[in-house]
Amino acid sequence: MPGTNDIAEALLRRSNRLGADPRNTNYAGGNTSAKGLDRDPVTGSDVELMWVKGSGGDLGTLKESGLAVLRVDRLRALADVYPGVEREDEMVAAFDYCLHGKGGAAPSIDTAMHGLVDAAHVDHLHPDSGIALACAADGEKLTAECFGDAVVWVPWRRPGFQLGLDISAIKTAHPEAIGCILGGHGITAWGATSEECEANSLRIIRTAEAFLAERGRPEPFGAVLPGYEALPEADRRARAAALAPHLRAIASADKPQVGHFNDSEVVLDFAARAEHPRLAALGTSCPDHFLRTKVRPLVLDLPATAPIEDAIARLKELHAEYRAEYAAYYQRHADADSPAMRGADPAIILIPGVGMFSYGKDKQTARVAGEFYVNAINVMRGAESVSTYSPIEESEKFRIEYWALEEAKLARMPKPKALAARVALVTGAGSGIGKAIAHRLVAEGACVVIADLDAENAAAVAEELGGPDKAVSVAVDVTDEAQIAAAFDAAVLAFGGVDLVVNNAGISISKPLLETSAKDWDLQHDIMARGSFLVSREAARVLIAQGLGGDIVYIASKNSVFAGPNNIAYSATKADQAHQVRLLAAELGEHQIRVNGVNPDGVVRGSGIFAGGWGAQRAATYGIEENKLGEFYAQRTILKREVLPEHVANAVFALTGGELTHTTGLHIPVDAGVAAAFLR
Structure with missing residues (x-):
């Protein structure tokens, strides 16, 4: 039997390999787990434990400090006291009572998915190819065509304890299955060994990629719109720079934001195609996506060659419409227990022919938001190539965006530094x-x-x-x-x-x-x-x-x-x-x-000016050695201190x-x- 350290180290290696390839999962997306025996220091007997990626963090850079460690017997016993789907959020607090020792990182909402499934190793990932099937209008049919009996379809359910119970029941009912496609969400795979689990995850991802490539129709986003083609690089970057301050004003109306610019081919092609207005309006689907990109982007509806003054004026109009629509979205779905409406400004702004600006509280958050929208474009392309892109319902998106658990997570964030977002x-x-x-x-x-x-x-x-x-x-x-x-x-x-x-x-x-x-x-x-x-x-x-x-x-x-x-x-x-x-x-x-x-x-030490000859000139003026100049300046001050x-x-x-x-x-x-x- 492998030792405790061996199990955790193997899990970390598997996590880092999977997370290093963007085809497998997006930044900070997904989680992995491993189960094994360890000695209980209180009773002296063996106890089954689970090591699982905790809340936050990224698989590609996951370290042992990012793992939560829980007792499997206590975790599975929670099924006996589960109060039902309407109160499943209460189960997250219950995970704390399942921790082993100090428990490591805080358990995430997906802990139940890993603990309740009867498999020693479980991966939950967000690959573009898998989400494309998960967000296709006939995703269940396509999953069966793509994988046969090896992978089972799971209808959309918000992440939580009930989803863990659902996947556990599916695995039991389908012993031949290596994993499942989670509608509107991602994939989950399992295995008896770490190697088998990783191989099953990669099999699902690569099989879905091949299926989309072979079955997908060309140009799923439609024809190129005249005037919406990508500008030459120098021209589009000049236009992006001219628009950037005005776009930041839009993204920062409620709260200052840092921006990131992306003019990659995937972004430019999407914004040039006839179907991009319809698809952008449908919004992203995977919870990891829209939590960072908001439910939909703001899209400029002018050709790339429109006068810059016209583009700026139209962006202001679109921003007012966006804020009104976002407020209406909140009002449609909020209830008495919902958190207050957060900022109504877009996190993603698409400029045809130019590129995409994404925004966040710091540069990394802004950059990652843009990466997630690229993931969303890839998902839409895959789904449209074999079916019709059909994201989860707007009401479900609201439940995720204004989830009490998400609000609590935001409240735990450290207070921003004085110059944050500047x-x-x-x-x-x-x-x-x-x-x-x-x-x-x-x-x-x-x-x-x-x-x-x-x-x-x-x-x-x-x-x-x-x-x-x-x-x-x-x-x-x-x-x-x-x-x-x-x-x-x-x-x-x-x-x-x-x-x-x-x-x-x-x-x-x-x-x-x-x-x-x-x-x-x-x-x-x-x-x-x-x-x-x-x-x-x-x-x-x-x-x-x-x-x-x-x-x-x-x-x-x-x-x-x-x-x-x-x-x-x-x-x-x-x-x-x-x-x-x-x-x-x-x-x-x-x-x-x-x-x-x-x-x-005069600042002598560390000064480029003084090192470039100014120090020697001033020392000569005062009749002292150059290496005494700082001391000389200090002695002529009231405080006798060098600056x-x-x-x-x-x-x-x-x-x-x-x-x-x-x-x-x-x-x-x-x-x-x-x-x-x-x-x-």
């Missing part, structure tokens, strides 16, 4: 102060675009911050209008929009007046004064279109108010930046865009983290106290 673009973020700011913003929940002249540095910072679900990099010269526009396009395509912009890019050349050339002057003004203006102008375009307010922060300097020696060009351009803060605060306030600044003292990049990052967060909601036009000194730079 997107920041930081210039000069490849090193020094900008890098520190990017780190702080990500730590507080923001998604960040690392914009820097040095593409390699920018990419490295984005990677260390967690990669594309947290940060992306763009190479940008802030003196170049086209590159700045391209950087904002990249930002809105990566995250749906921009909320917070930090003008940090800078350079410094320290020289006396008579040694300062026009080239020195122009270079510093081009990068900091002109560059900040150009970045802020492009930021304002996005922020105003979104209608969500926002923040622009300038990293200026104490030199904007302090007349230091041999520093005419740098200090003058910092004074320019400082006044831009006041001017833009006054101009952009009507759009709820706050503009503030930070005035650091570091993270201190500047702290000030940026203080201005943008949600506490200073009524503050604009302000400069915060971060200089450890330089009396000559006190603001007046």
Whole structure:
């Protein structure tokens, strides 16, 4: 008999293999289990246990901490006290009384499916091919044609204890069966060994794939609609970037959302076909799908070549209709015990010829929502190729979406961080102060675009911050209008929009007046004064279109108010930046865009400017060794403390983290106290 660790390890390996292939199941979809004997530490006798994927998590990355461990005898004894389908939700709380020891992860709603079925190993998965049969109008007939007696049809039933009893009874009545197709839902397979169970799961999935390929008619979504074909890549991405702020305004009317753009062939083809309006209106079916995508998407009903102004105007009309229809959907099915209506904005927006934007509370949630809609497209294609796509009834969708257990799950989610669902673009973020700011913003929940002249540095910072679900990099010269526009396009395509912009890019050349050339002057003004203006102008375009307010922060300097020696060009351009803060605060306030600044003292350690020669120049000015410069700056302050990049990052967060909601036009000194730079 395999040991306890062997059973759990084999289950994890099987789960990871199945979850690694998107043909088998979607992200975070499905669950697996294994049963075996272990020694009861209280009685000393053997006890049958079940290890099963707990609530949440993903099969492809499942670890032992994600498994719930329950006693099979107690789990099956629940059938004797089961109060019936109208009260089956009560059984989830009862699972806690079946846990073995500390029990591991919280048991999911599908625990009964695994525990009540008389098989040592059970897989429940959501493959596109299986759901295509499950959502076909004549799915039961097609299942029999596809599998014969090997796989049994189970009519739609909401996940829960009764579904577990149903599948258990079906397995007993059909000893020749290796699994079942769950109407409107997915598949379940079983086996005496882990290897047999996995083989049976894959047999069902691959057999369904082959059946659809062989029996399916070509072009199940109909002919291509004239004018709805995919635009050339450069054109569609430019149009997507132009629409993105307006789409984010739509998706965020109730609550700010992060976006994800997908212009894959499967999305573009679906949105170009004649049947896409009908199918999109029917909505998704599998519970895992519509819990993340909402019951249906918002679909722009204009050709890809329509004027952009017309597209924006029509999207606003469609959004109003969508919200009204969603409210009506809620009213049709809600009762006195239903949770309050959640946001009425779409999670999926389809733009023919351009692609799909999906939305969520963070980038990963938005990306996964889009992946689920791709799954839904695949399901619709399969079902339409051999039959007619027929999702579960709207009332059943409502029961799932507003399930008390789902509401309780949402209530257990940790409180969002201060900058959750906010997107920041930081210039000069490849090193020094900008890098520190990017780190702080990500730590507080923001998604960040690392914009820097040095593409390699920018990419490295984005990677260390967690990669594309947290940060992306763009190479940008802030003196170049086209590159700045391209950087904002990249930002809105990566995250749906921009909320917070930090003008940090800078350079410094320290020289006396008579040694300062026009080239020195122009270079510093081009990068900091002109560059900040150009970045802020492009930021304002996005922020105003979104209608969500926002923040622009300038990293200026104490030199904007302090007349230091041999520093005419740098200090003058910092004074320019400082006044831009006041001017833009006054101009952009009507759009709820706050503009503030930070005035650091010289930041020596970790600074790209100081490492690039500025440190040596300033040390020479003060007649000290360069490695003593930080100490020198600290000693001339009131607090006698050196200013570091993270201190500047702290000030940026203080201005943008949600506490200073009524503050604009302000400069915060971060200089450890330089009396000559006190603001007046």
